[in-house]
Amino acid sequence: MIKVLICDDHVIVRQGLRQLLLEAGDIEVCAEAADGPAAVQRLRQGGIDVLLLDIALPGRDGLDVLRQLRDEWPRLPVLMLSTYPDRQYAVRSLKLGAAGYLNKSADSEQITTAVRRAAGGQRFITPAVAELLANALGGSADDDGKPLHELLSQREFQVFQQLAAGRSVGEIAQQLSLSSNTVSTYRARILEKTGTRNDVELALYAIRRGEGAVPAPGA
Structure with missing residues (x-):
């Protein structure tokens, strides 16, 4: 219950x-x-x-x-x-x-x-x-018009997808076999590269770019 x-x-x-x-x-x-x-x-x-x-x-x-x-x-x-x-x-x-x-x-x-x-x-x-x-969000592309999430590395993009789906740092760490500290570091880089300030803004950025609500494998 x-x-x-x-x-x-x-x-x-x-x-x-x-x-x-x-x-x-x-x-x-x-x-x-x-x-x-x-x-x-x-x-x-x-x-x-x-x-x-x-x-x-x-x-x-x-x-x-x-x-x-x-x-x-x-x-x-x-x-x-x-x-x-x-x-x-x-x-x-x-x-x-x-x-x-x-x-x-x-x-x-x-x-x-x-x-x-x-x-x-x-x-x-x-x-x-x-x-x-x-x-309420700011811009979502760099000076060349390239979507900001395309600046992410492959591992950063994996973490980005999980954060956009509402997963916690601990859940992502377990899913990707990483430490929580490593995931937190990736999260900080992702927020910086996408120009977002928190997980809510990141999720909305993902929705706008068609990358939102990505379920974890096996979910």
Whole structure:
């Protein structure tokens, strides 16, 4: 079962999400919180696989809470929830390290899919948000018009494909029989050569160039 914590200051929203996720069968809402500090306190008790975090929280907003979570639990998947138009917060959320961004008007299938993908270490990005991210990125070719990823070595390109598919450094190291430090070095080179700043921007770069969502062999 995927253990979920819901952080939203509206009881009715938490109840609705709880019921929706209950019907999924493989997801359990094991805790709720009405604000950021309460969510952090519950996370410190352990046992949470995915956090659903509202942006419009009382006191510290969700993005501020997300910054703290990335420092304390860098591997915790956090799905941001919002009633605001995607263009206002989606890109900011993902660049801060969120595993995905969901509007509260999303249907049940979209929400459960997002939770499952996040729990599996993958990002959840809707087509609309992907377009926003793509528009937010800078150039994607060198001075000669050559796609930047063509500057990668063969091994760098292999790592690039795995990162674009949402694989972690540890997973890539195991898949390619490399050390985690070596993969991290390749990742740094890839970010520099493609002009991207993090894995989210790299994934969107890959999607724009038709190199995204490349599964690991045997996956």
